[in-house]
Amino acid sequence: MSRLTPHLTRDRTEQYLLGALPPDAAAELEAHTLTCDACARLLQEEALLDEQLYEVAAAASREAVVLRPARWHRPAAAAAALLAVAASVFLMLRPTQGPGEGPVPVPPVAMVREAPQEDDAEPLDIMVACPDLATQEHCLRSASARGLLVYHPGGMGEVPRYDASTRLPDVALSSRPAAL
Amino acid sequence: MTTLQSRQETDGALRPGAAPDEEALSRRALAGERGAWDVLIARHQRRVVVSLLARGIRVDRAQELAQETWARLIQQQQRGLLTELRLPHLALAQASFLAADDARRTRRESVDSTVEDLPERQQPVDPSQSAERRLLSEEQLTRARDALAQVSPGARNVFLLACDGQGLPHSEVATRVGLSVQRVRQILCEVRKKLRTALEEETHV
Numbered sequence: 001m002s003r004l005t006p007h008l009t010r011d012r013t014e015q016y017l018l019g020a021l022p023p024d025a026a027a028e029l030e031a032h033t034l035t036c037d038a039c040a041r042l043l044q045e046e047a048l049l050d051e052q053l054y055e056v057a058a059a060a061s062r063e064a065v066v067l068r069p070a071r072w073h074r075p076a077a078a079a080a081a082l083l084a085v086a087a088s089v090f091l092m093l094r095p096t097q098g099p100g101e102g103p104v105p106v107p108p109v110a111m112v113r114e115a116p117q118e119d120d121a122e123p124l125d126i127m128v129a130c131p132d133l134a135t136q137e138h139c140l141r142s143a144s145a146r147g148l149l150v151y152h153p154g155g156m157g158e159v160p161r162y163d164a165s166t167r168l169p170d171v172a173l174s175s176r177p178a179a180l
Numbered sequence: 181m182t183t184l185q186s187r188q189e190t191d192g193a194l195r196p197g198a199a200p201d202e203e204a205l206s207r208r209a210l211a212g213e214r215g216a217w218d219v220l221i222a223r224h225q226r227r228v229v230v231s232l233l234a235r236g237i238r239v240d241r242a243q244e245l246a247q248e249t250w251a252r253l254i255q256q257q258q259r260g261l262l263t264e265l266r267l268p269h270l271a272l273a274q275a276s277f278l279a280a281d282d283a284r285r286t287r288r289e290s291v292d293s294t295v296e297d298l299p300e301r302q303q304p305v306d307p308s309q310s311a312e313r314r315l316l317s318e319e320q321l322t323r324a325r326d327a328l329a330q331v332s333p334g335a336r337n338v339f340l341l342a343c344d345g346q347g348l349p350h351s352e353v354a355t356r357v358g359l360s361v362q363r364v365r366q367i368l369c370e371v372r373k374k375l376r377t378a379l380e381e382e383t384h385v
Contacts (some may be wrong), residue, residue, distance in 0.1 A: 012374065019226050019350070020365050028240040040238065044193035047233035049376055055316055056324040056375060 005032040008039040013046045088142035194226055204264040212256060220272060221250050224268040224347050226273050235279050245282065249275045268347045320379050327378035331371055339371045 007029055016029050016074050033040045208216035228249055232242035249271055257264050316324075328336055334357070341353045342364070348370075354361045 011369075015365075017226075017230055018365050020362075020367060033239050043239070044233055044236050047230045049372070049379070050230050051234045052316055052324075052379060053372060053375060054338075054343050054345060056321065056328065057340055058345055059321055060328055060340060069273055134183055 005029075005035075008032065008042050009038065010042070010046070013043055016043075017046055017050050082144065084139050088138065088145075191222045196355075202267070206267065210262060210265050211321070212257060217250075217254060220267055223248075224271055227268050227347055228271050231272050232279055235276070237279060237282075241282070245275060245278050248278055252278070280379055284291055316379070323378045323381060324375050327374050331374060335367045335371055342368055 006030060012021070012025075012029065016026055033043050095167065193281075205216045205220055209220055209241050225246060228246045229239075232245055233239065237245065252274055253262070253271065257265075328339070331339070338353060338357055338359070341348060341356060342350065350361050350364050354364045357364070359367075
């Protein structure tokens with residue numbers, strides 16, 4: 001009886017825990033773990049990993065809420081500034097582009113960053129964290145052109161500065177702060 | 181049918197995310213609406229079962245306990261004992277309580293009966309080892325966080341959406357990020373593999 005059902009593989013166990021197995025395959029897997037201790041153990045380990053992943057995700061998303069632009073690494077800030085320039089160029093060029101004109105040479109990075117923001121479709125709640133004092137002006141201009149809120153590094157703008165300890169209201173950050 | 185339809189209506193009214201949707205569902209469940217309960221149970225059932233499996237409970241027993249969890253929650257709601265419904269946390273707490281209760285009862289029974297009848301079947305894994313492993317150490321967490329930082333932003337977004345504790349179903353994650361459900365699951369498997377190696381690194385050292 002138990003010899004007929006195959007042992008669990010890691011992949012199949014993962015699929016089962018994800019709920020991706022068809023019902024009969026899932027039932028077969030369950031029946032097998034009832035008769036095979038090694039497979040029951042494997043299933044438990046995978047389930048435990050699942051729980052740990054939830055823990056990791058909870059820790060990670062809690063950290064992502066805290067905005068401290070002053071501590072951003074230099075290379076990251078430079079990359080963000082480049083992205084901001086590229087995105088704003090893309091934004092400025094896009095409306096003028098008629099349907100008949102050829103494609104404007106846009107750096108592919110800007111295209112990639114652009115796509116998920118448009119999915120959100122409610123730009124009013126998006127807060128833009130300006131990376132640096134050097135690029136702040138530019139960032140502010142391009143963001144206000146899009147009607148976004150800007151988070152200034154110096155805390156001088158329309159959005160107040162938040163300390164690391166006070167959590168931003170979750171509603172305001174239903175989408176994560178987007179670096180332009 | 182009607183519940184599905186009204187759910188879509190609330191979806192349309194409160195577009196930004198499923199959190200308000202979940203909130204509305206919880207409110208209706210608290211008011212005693214069976215349809216809302218059904219939707220919530222379907223959404224969180226897998227999470228509850230997996231959490232029970234992670235405690236070393238057999239599949240069949242885990243499913244029984246999950247059923248009992250929901251039954252108890254509905255019972256409490258009908259008696260007016262539930263003031264707020266925060267899923268999946270409430271269900272997970274209830275399930276872990278039932279699991280502990282269950283373990284206690286079987287242990288007591290095994291003391292009463294003969295040694296041969298010891299219910300090994302119910303505890304396939306050494307519980308001390310799994311209890312020790314259940315809590316992640318700080319190093320493990322930072323390791324996992326580093327590994328997560330190396331994952332591509334899209335994949336990380338999918339992972340965080342799927343695992344952030346709200347219990348979003350994969351189909352909903354898929355519509356939010358604009359991918360297919362299969363692709364979402366594939367991404368979740370990849371992230372999981374990376375995090376597994378990150379978490380296990382420390383235990384072998």
